[in-house]
Amino acid sequence: MEIVTGAISTLLPKLGELLREEYQLQKSVRGEIMFLKAELESMEAALLDVSEAPIDQPPNNQVKLWARNVRELSYNIEDSIDKFMVRIDTHAAPHKLHSFRDFIDRSLDLPTKAKIRHSIGTDIKDIKSRIKEISERRDRYKVDNVVTVPFSPTVDSLRLSALYKKMTELVGIEEKSDELVKMLMEGDKQELKIVSIVGFGGLGKTTLAKVVHEKLKVQFACGFFVTMSLNPNMEKIFSNMLCQLDKEKYSHVTKASWGEAQLINEIREFLQNKRYFIVIDDIWSNVVWETIKYTFLGNECGSKIITTTQILDVAKEVGGVYQLKPLSPAVSRKLFYQKIFGAEGRCPVQLAVVSEGILKKCGGVPLAIITIASLLASKNDRDNILEYWSKVYHSIGSGLEDNLHVNNMRKILSVSYYNLPPHLRACLLYLSCYPEDTNIGNKDVIWKWICEGFVRAEHMKTLHVVGMEYLNELWNKSLIQPISNCDNMPWDYCLHDMVLDLITFLSNEEQFMTSLGDQQPMLVPHKIRRLSLQSIKQEYFKLISNADLSHVRSLIVSKQAFSLLPNLSSFPVLRVLDLSGCDQVDNRHCRDICNMLHLRYLNLHRTSISEIPEEIGNLQFLLVLDITKTRLREVPSTFVQLQQLVDLCVGPGMRLPDDFGNLKTLQSIWPHIYVMSPTMLRNMGGLTKLRHLSIRFHEWDESYQKSFELCLSNLVNLRSITVRVYEGVMDSKCENLSPGPQQLEDIDMNRSVANSVPIWMSSLSFLSSLDIKLKTLGHKDLQILGNMPSLSDLTLWVNEPTQDRHERLVIDNCYPFHCLTFLKLMANNMEVAFAQGSMQKLQKLRFGFGVRKTVDQFGNFDFGLEKISVEHLDVCVNYSDANRWEVNAAEAAIREAVNMNPNNPTLKLTTLFVLL
Structure with a gap:
C-alpha cells in the first residue's frame, strides 16, 4: 500500500490510538483528529482508484501531482504523531518500579507532558489546514474526472513484435523449440496434451510459442493463437x-451480440472430433484459465495446447510446466553482436571487455539483450564509442538511462509490477535498496x-509468516529469483538487473527510495524518505549535505560508503x-543509536562495537536486533527493557542479563545461544512467545536434564528447536511435557547423541521434521x-x-507420512526394509x-524398494x-527393485565418496 497510499494505511490506526483517554487530549483536538x-x-x-488505472492508460500529470502531495502529507502527519507518542511513552517510563521515586519522577513530568500535548494540538491544526488545501485542489482540478492518456506505443503493440520477428533474428530458439515439441508430442498419441511455458518477462515465451506453433500447425486440422x-x-x-x-463462417461474430x-x-462444437493445436499467450490469473478451458474438448484426437505465463502458480494449474531458462553466454553473445554489428566476429577489440559486462547484466534475457543492443547500435560517434558503452554499462540497473528502447522495455516489464496488489508494489520497490548482484536474505x-x-x-x-508469503508471491510472479535453498525453501534471493533497473526507475520517479551506488550521479529529492548508501563518490557529499534527512525512515549503509554517512543525529525518525x-x-x-527512539530494526552485524550503553533501554519500539560477529561479550541489564x-x-x-526471561515478546533467537548453567535454562x-530456538551445550550432565524438560514444558509456542x-x-x-510445545514442527539434534528417542516426542502431533543421532x-x-x-x-x-547384528529396520507404523523428503540411514550396522503396505501416503523418499x-553386514542390497508406494x-x-x-552390483540392485515397483517411481541415483 505504501507506494499507492503513502503512510495513510498505517496512519489511520494511529489516529484512532490518539483518541484513547490515556493521551488526555483536549476535546477540540480530538474533534480535529x-x-x-x-x-x-x-x-x-x-x-x-488512481492505482487501478490500466497500465496503458496512466493518470495524467495533474492526478500524479495531487497523489504525490497526499502521500507526502501522510508521511508528515505520521512523523508528527510518532514524535508525540514516543515523547509521551518515553516520559511514562513503563519500565520503572512503582516506587516513591517513580511517583516524584512522574510528578515532575506533568509540565513536560502538558507542553507535548499542546504541541500536538498545534500540529493537528496546521495539518487540518493543509488537508483542506489539498482537498480543495482536488475539487478545483476535478481530479476524479480527469481523462487518462494512453502510452504511445502501448504495451500490447510492443509485445506484438515478438510474433513477427524474422527467423534470422531468433538466435538460440532452435534447441528450446525442439525440447518443447518433444514435450508436446511424447506420451499417449491420442490424449490432449497441455504444456505451459513459464518464465521471467522478456525471456521470449511468446516467441518460442510462435516458433513451435509454426512448426507443428500443418499437422493439425485447425487451431488458433x-x-x-x-x-x-x-x-x-x-x-x-x-x-x-473459420474466418469466412464467423466473420460476422465481432458485430453480433x-x-x-x-x-x-x-467453439466447443467446432472443435468436436477435430485434432487442434492452440496457443494461449500471456495468462495472468487462474480465473482466466478456468474460463478459457471450457472451450477445449478432450476428444482423444491427439490435440495440443501451449500456454505462456509469468506466474508459476498459473503454469502449475494449467499443467505440463516448461520452465524457460535464460540464454547461455555463448548464445547471448551471438544475439548481441548480430544485432549491433550484423555478425559475432565484428566487435572491435576495445569493446570486448565492456560488452561482456553488459551481457552479464542482461542475464541471458533476450528482451534485455535486444534492447541494449538497439541502444548501442544507434550510437554512430566512433570516437567516443567506448565512453558511451561504459556509460550504458553503468546505467543498467540504476534506472537512469532515458531512451526509447529502454523505456519500451520498462513498459513491458512493468506490466508485472502494475499487476501486483498495492502492498506488494511497496515491498518490491524496497528491494531497490540492495546493490546489484546482492544476495537478499529472506529474514x-x-x-x-x-x-x-x-x-x-x-x-x-x-x-x-505473512512476510514470507509476500516473498513467495514475488517469486511466483518471476520478479525475484531464488539462489539458495534449504529443504526446498529459498533462504536467499536475487534481482535480475532488468528488474532492478525497473524498480530503481520507479522508486526515483515516486521518490520512494534514494540509492547512491556505482551509477552516474543523479538528482536527489530535497526530502528523502529512504536512503541506501552503496558506494562512495565525491559528487555524493554535496547531494547528501543539501538534502533534508529529518524524514528518513530507512537507512542502509555499505562499508564502502560509510564515510558518506552524516551524524546519526540527522535521522530523528529512523525506523x-x-x-x-x-x-x-x-x-x-x-x-547516538540509543537516542533513535523510533527505531524498529537495528543491524550491527560485523561492526566493531564492544560495548552497548545502558541507554539501549530507550529503544522501546525495537523489534529486531542483530549484534552477531561483533566484539560484544555481554549486554547491559537494561536490555530487558x-x-x-x-x-x-x-x-x-x-x-545475556540474568533476567532475560522477562523479554515476553521474543519469538526467535538466532543463530544460537550457549547454555552455561541449569539456571539459564x-x-x-x-x-x-518463543517460536524458534537454537541452543548449545559444551557438555551435558544430569543437572541439565530436569531444567531442559521444564524449559520445554513452558515454551508452548515453539515451532522449531x-x-x-x-x-x-x-x-x-520424561514421558510427557505439560503443557509442552505441542505446536513443535522441527527438531534438529544431529550434533548431539541421545540414548534413545524421547518418549514425549510421540505426543507432538505437528512434528514433521526430525533429525536425531542415537x-x-x-x-x-x-515404535x-x-x-x-x-x-x-x-x-x-x-x-x-x-546388539543384534541382523536386526532389520522396519518402519511399519509410518503410514500417515505425507511426504518423506529425506530419510538418511547410516547403514553401517543395519539393513533397511520397508514392509508391504507401510507408509501408504509416502510421495518422495531419499x-x-x-x-x-x-x-x-548383510551380503546384499535388498532394501524392499519394490514394495514401497512412492512417486520419487x-x-x-x-x-x-x-x-x-560392488558399486555396480549396488546400483543394479536399486534399479531392478525400482523397475519391479508397480507404482513406476522416478529414480535419481547418485554416487559419492564419504568416509563413514
Whole structure:
C-alpha cells in the first residue's frame, strides 16, 4: 500500500490510538483528529482508484501531482504523531518500579507532558489546514474526472513484435523449440496434451510459442493463437478464436451480440472430433484459465495446447510446466553482436571487455539483450564509442538511462509490477535498496518490510509468516529469483538487473527510495524518505549535505560508503538502520543509536562495537536486533527493557542479563545461544512467545536434564528447536511435557547423541521434521518414530552398532507420512526394509547407504524398494572402501527393485565418496 497510499494505511490506526483517554487530549483536538481521520479515509480510497488505472492508460500529470502531495502529507502527519507518542511513552517510563521515586519522577513530568500535548494540538491544526488545501485542489482540478492518456506505443503493440520477428533474428530458439515439441508430442498419441511455458518477462515465451506453433500447425486440422492481457475482454477473445478457426463462417461474430456462453458453445462444437493445436499467450490469473478451458474438448484426437505465463502458480494449474531458462553466454553473445554489428566476429577489440559486462547484466534475457543492443547500435560517434558503452554499462540497473528502447522495455516489464496488489508494489520497490548482484536474505528483507509497516497482520499468522508469503508471491510472479535453498525453501534471493533497473526507475520517479551506488550521479529529492548508501563518490557529499534527512525512515549503509554517512543525529525518525558490515561503527555510534527512539530494526552485524550503553533501554519500539560477529561479550541489564523485541541475533558465548526471561515478546533467537548453567535454562523458560530456538551445550550432565524438560514444558509456542551437545550423551526419562510445545514442527539434534528417542516426542502431533543421532537403536525407538502422526522428514543417525547384528529396520507404523523428503540411514550396522503396505501416503523418499558396510553386514542390497508406494526415489550410494564390482552390483540392485515397483517411481541415483 505504501507506494499507492503513502503512510495513510498505517496512519489511520494511529489516529484512532490518539483518541484513547490515556493521551488526555483536549476535546477540540480530538474533534480535529476525527476530521483528519475521515478526510484521510476518503483520500485513501481515491488513491486506490488512481492505482487501478490500466497500465496503458496512466493518470495524467495533474492526478500524479495531487497523489504525490497526499502521500507526502501522510508521511508528515505520521512523523508528527510518532514524535508525540514516543515523547509521551518515553516520559511514562513503563519500565520503572512503582516506587516513591517513580511517583516524584512522574510528578515532575506533568509540565513536560502538558507542553507535548499542546504541541500536538498545534500540529493537528496546521495539518487540518493543509488537508483542506489539498482537498480543495482536488475539487478545483476535478481530479476524479480527469481523462487518462494512453502510452504511445502501448504495451500490447510492443509485445506484438515478438510474433513477427524474422527467423534470422531468433538466435538460440532452435534447441528450446525442439525440447518443447518433444514435450508436446511424447506420451499417449491420442490424449490432449497441455504444456505451459513459464518464465521471467522478456525471456521470449511468446516467441518460442510462435516458433513451435509454426512448426507443428500443418499437422493439425485447425487451431488458433490468441494473446491475453491483464484484464481481458473474454467475449472479444472468444470471437477472435472463432474467426481464426473459420474466418469466412464467423466473420460476422465481432458485430453480433453473442454472449460468452454462446461463444464457448460454438467453439466447443467446432472443435468436436477435430485434432487442434492452440496457443494461449500471456495468462495472468487462474480465473482466466478456468474460463478459457471450457472451450477445449478432450476428444482423444491427439490435440495440443501451449500456454505462456509469468506466474508459476498459473503454469502449475494449467499443467505440463516448461520452465524457460535464460540464454547461455555463448548464445547471448551471438544475439548481441548480430544485432549491433550484423555478425559475432565484428566487435572491435576495445569493446570486448565492456560488452561482456553488459551481457552479464542482461542475464541471458533476450528482451534485455535486444534492447541494449538497439541502444548501442544507434550510437554512430566512433570516437567516443567506448565512453558511451561504459556509460550504458553503468546505467543498467540504476534506472537512469532515458531512451526509447529502454523505456519500451520498462513498459513491458512493468506490466508485472502494475499487476501486483498495492502492498506488494511497496515491498518490491524496497528491494531497490540492495546493490546489484546482492544476495537478499529472506529474514533480513522481511523484517525490514515489517518495521516499515508494509506487512499487514492476518488472523492466526505472525507478521513474519505473512512476510514470507509476500516473498513467495514475488517469486511466483518471476520478479525475484531464488539462489539458495534449504529443504526446498529459498533462504536467499536475487534481482535480475532488468528488474532492478525497473524498480530503481520507479522508486526515483515516486521518490520512494534514494540509492547512491556505482551509477552516474543523479538528482536527489530535497526530502528523502529512504536512503541506501552503496558506494562512495565525491559528487555524493554535496547531494547528501543539501538534502533534508529529518524524514528518513530507512537507512542502509555499505562499508564502502560509510564515510558518506552524516551524524546519526540527522535521522530523528529512523525506523530501519542497517549498518551490517561497516567495521567503522564503534561504541561512539552506539550512543547516538540509543537516542533513535523510533527505531524498529537495528543491524550491527560485523561492526566493531564492544560495548552497548545502558541507554539501549530507550529503544522501546525495537523489534529486531542483530549484534552477531561483533566484539560484544555481554549486554547491559537494561536490555530487558526492550519489551517489544521479537527477533534477537546474538554472537557465540554472548552473556545475556540474568533476567532475560522477562523479554515476553521474543519469538526467535538466532543463530544460537550457549547454555552455561541449569539456571539459564529455567530463565529461558520464561520466553513463552518463543517460536524458534537454537541452543548449545559444551557438555551435558544430569543437572541439565530436569531444567531442559521444564524449559520445554513452558515454551508452548515453539515451532522449531535445534540442540547441540559437544560432550556427553543426552537422556530423557520424561514421558510427557505439560503443557509442552505441542505446536513443535522441527527438531534438529544431529550434533548431539541421545540414548534413545524421547518418549514425549510421540505426543507432538505437528512434528514433521526430525533429525536425531542415537547411541543405539532399539525396537522402542522404532515404535516411537512410527507413532509420530505428521512426521514427513526423518534423518536418523545411529552412533553405535545394535546388539543384534541382523536386526532389520522396519518402519511399519509410518503410514500417515505425507511426504518423506529425506530419510538418511547410516547403514553401517543395519539393513533397511520397508514392509508391504507401510507408509501408504509416502510421495518422495531419499536415503543413503554405504556399499562396503552393507556388503559386510548383510551380503546384499535388498532394501524392499519394490514394495514401497512412492512417486520419487532419491538414492545416494557411498562407495568408500568398496570395489567397482560392488558399486555396480549396488546400483543394479536399486534399479531392478525400482523397475519391479508397480507404482513406476522416478529414480535419481547418485554416487559419492564419504568416509563413514
